[in-house]
Amino acid sequence: MLAHIQDIVKEAQKGGYAVGAYNVHNLETVLGVARAAMKAKSPAIIQVSESAIKYMGLKPVTHIVSTVAKNVAAPVPIALHLDHGKTFNTVFECIDAGFTSVHIDASYLPLDENIKLTKQVVELAHLKKVWVQGEVGAMVGGHGEVGKKRIDIPKAKLAEVIDFVKQTKVDSIAAAIGTAHGVFVNEDVDLELLYEIKKVVKIPFVLHGGSGIADAKIKKAIKQGVNIINIGTDIKVAFSQTLIATCLHNKKETDPRVLLTPSIQAVEDVVVAKMKLFGSAGRVNFGDIKT
Ligand code: G3H
Numbered sequence: 001m002l003a004h005i006q007d008i009v010k011e012a013q014k015g016g017y018a019v020g021a022y023n024v025h026n027l028e029t030v031l032g033v034a035r036a037a038m039k040a041k042s043p044a045i046i047q048v049s050e051s052a053i054k055y056m057g058l059k060p061v062t063h064i065v066s067t068v069a070k071n072v073a074a075p076v077p078i079a080l081h082l083d084h085g086k087t088f089n090t091v092f093e094c095i096d097a098g099f100t101s102v103h104i105d106a107s108y109l110p111l112d113e114n115i116k117l118t119k120q121v122v123e124l125a126h127l128k129k130v131w132v133q134g135e136v137g138a139m140v141g142g143h144g145e146v147g148k149k150r151i152d153i154p155k156a157k158l159a160e161v162i163d164f165v166k167q168t169k170v171d172s173i174a175a176a177i178g179t180a181h182g183v184f185v186n187e188d189v190d191l192e193l194l195y196e197i198k199k200v201v202k203i204p205f206v207l208h209g210g211s212g213i214a215d216a217k218i219k220k221a222i223k224q225g226v227n228i229i230n231i232g233t234d235i236k237v238a239f240s241q242t243l244i245a246t247c248l249h250n251k252k253e254t255d256p257r258v259l260l261t262p263s264i265q266a267v268e269d270v271v272v273a274k275m276k277l278f279g280s281a282g283r284v285n286f287g288d289i290k291t
């Protein structure tokens, strides 16, 4: 059974830690995250982007995540979330498929249109008890991009974030605060902007672009009230670099399982490290759970 994201995030708010929202791309990355959650005794959010859904199919990915959660990681709460849904249709297909949380990312639109679309999504999603994440100030970069320097990392305007949350009634908020999708030497968390946002906006703050940020900064951001941290690129890099190395060392191997198993392990290792860093590790007491 998949957990509702609301229950996972409420515990994180109470405990003053963050839960990772990990982007998955195939069965192997789902297994890596679920095994990590078991090993670290940590809750986890598994999230899929529109392109991941296009690659796997909505029904297959929904079934893979719920079946793996139930059979590989039953004692730990795992929620399924749509990441950067750009349209009303995508969001509602995911809600129909059983997602308990969706991200409507209309940050590519002018603010008033972003507010209008996000409001429509919130009104309908709430009828189905689904959580909605909204976004102000578009994130730059791309999942999996690894670059030296990114000159344009725009930031959201404080007044716009406050107005957006008030008008849309979203359950969680993502806003550009200095990080980018991918790994870049000059991305950083603007702790002052985060502080100003959190002073007024009390709903959970979602830090996008979690890969490539120094551990010390991540810890400070969590102290200032970040409850969800998105990790995409670090998973892609761990999976793919391990796969490339495994294939190069086993050029005659014909069994995909032999070639893919080290990549599952690499994802598990990266995610366990994130769970420890975010403070979500050790939060599930297996002794309290009847399996
Ligand atoms: O939406 C997903 C995240 O924001 C991923 O960012 O690739 O920098 O970890 P990242």
Ligand code: ZN
Pocket: 084, 139, 181, 208, 209, 230
């Ligand atoms: Zn993102």
